[in-house]
Amino acid sequence: MPGLPATFRAYVVDKRGERFERGLRTLTPGDLPEGEVEIRVDWSSVNFKDGLAATSDGKVARAYPLVPGIDLAGAVIRSTHPSFTIGTEVIAHGYDLGVSRHGGFAEYARVPADWVVPLPTGLSARDAMALGTAGFTAAQAVVELETRGLEPAGRPVLVTGATGGVGSTAIGILAELGYEVWAVTGKPDEEPWLRSLGVAGFLTREEASASGKPLESERWAAAIDAVGAATLPYILRTLRRDGAVAACGNASGPALVTTVLPFILRGVTILGIDSAYLAIAKRRRIWQRLAGDLRPRGLGERVTEVTLDTLEPALDAIVIGQARGRTIVRVGGDAG
Ligand SMILES: NC(=O)c1ccc[n+]([C@@H]2O[C@H](COP(=O)([O-])OP(=O)(O)OC[C@H]3O[C@@H](n4cnc5c(N)ncnc54)[C@H](OP(=O)(O)O)[C@@H]3O)[C@@H](O)[C@H]2O)c1
Numbered sequence: 001m002p003g004l005p006a007t008f009r010a011y012v013v014d015k016r017g018e019r020f021e022r023g024l025r026t027l028t029p030g031d032l033p034e035g036e037v038e039i040r041v042d043w044s045s046v047n048f049k050d051g052l053a054a055t056s057d058g059k060v061a062r063a064y065p066l067v068p069g070i071d072l073a074g075a076v077i078r079s080t081h082p083s084f085t086i087g088t089e090v091i092a093h094g095y096d097l098g099v100s101r102h103g104g105f106a107e108y109a110r111v112p113a114d115w116v117v118p119l120p121t122g123l124s125a126r127d128a129m130a131l132g133t134a135g136f137t138a139a140q141a142v143v144e145l146e147t148r149g150l151e152p153a154g155r156p157v158l159v160t161g162a163t164g165g166v167g168s169t170a171i172g173i174l175a176e177l178g179y180e181v182w183a184v185t186g187k188p189d190e191e192p193w194l195r196s197l198g199v200a201g202f203l204t205r206e207e208a209s210a211s212g213k214p215l216e217s218e219r220w221a222a223a224i225d226a227v228g229a230a231t232l233p234y235i236l237r238t239l240r241r242d243g244a245v246a247a248c249g250n251a252s253g254p255a256l257v258t259t260v261l262p263f264i265l266r267g268v269t270i271l272g273i274d275s276a277y278l279a280i281a282k283r284r285r286i287w288q289r290l291a292g293d294l295r296p297r298g299l300g301e302r303v304t305e306v307t308l309d310t311l312e313p314a315l316d317a318i319v320i321g322q323a324r325g326r327t328i329v330r331v332g333g334d335a336g
Helices: 048-053 125-147 165-177 188-197 231-238 261-266 280-290 312-319
Strands: 008-016 019-027 037-046 071-079 089-093 108-111 116-118 157-159 181-184 199-203 220-225 239-247 269-272 303-307 326-330
Touching (some): 037 125, 037 312, 125 165, 165 181, 165 188, 165 220, 231 239, 303 312
Parallel strands (some): 157 220
Antiparallel strands (some): 037 071, 037 326
């Protein structure tokens, strides 16, 4: 397999003073940061964080110029680390990728070996990016809830932000594992799709927020929350005794206003989920499970495919809550 070409294409964001620019640029190998593994990027994906990185005031990019893209999958073209031989298919996501060092929206990437995950048998690079950080985060949430003793035989599990990347993957994973899954969605016309993923019942966003009460009837064994704001306090008020919520996101806002009563009268727990800096050994184990028992129902459905040339509208859509399912970026991979 040939090494890095003299030039290659990348989607770049740049800011000098007040002037913000974004678009396709030509890079050279010297533009890539240090790292033991060089990867030909076949696929990437669009995450909420990438949308923010591509805005002038998104407060995600920590270096300019920057190739956004917190996810990438492709083949190793050069490696100075014995674990990764040329041609090995790999995934890299999170850590500083697409935030303070160049990420997946480029034809080539160079990354530290201890950020690299071998592509598990049973998943294609395209599948891996149909999951991406959003899907991985859903799997991490399920794993954390399992460590708290969650089992399919109990009460239902609630998933919020249901039509989003984290939510829809969480539903697909939980349904395949045999859980009764309920969903909060603001998009009632998407209920048939969500039912096909395994949702048994729905709450509107309003039902899963307003109340003056500090506690309500115990309803959920656990929850996976991508929304935050008024939704997380609703979950805390309605979790069963010793239940837990995996707090993954803040699609509706970062503030959390609650009382201590769910914690001191019902022993409920908030599990913080940070996929970006999860230790690599745990990350590799979760990817193995994503190719096995955590493979979500409907993987690859509702995937919109874009290229580096057609990426920008998808970045803008995810920031304003208009994304449907997952968007993957065909960088060098074969069309799906
Ligand atoms: N902790 C981590 O490591 C990690 C990793 C990935 C993502 N995240 C975070 O998780 C969140 C979701 O990410 P994602 O990739 O799933 O994003 P996404 O695809 O844009 O989905 C977010 C979903 O949340 C719901 N939503 C959007 N705006 C809302 C609002 N104002 N009020 C209530 N619900 C709203 C929508 O679902 P419905 O219309 O179905 O309600 C939307 O589809 C983001 O905050 C992201 O930053 C965190």
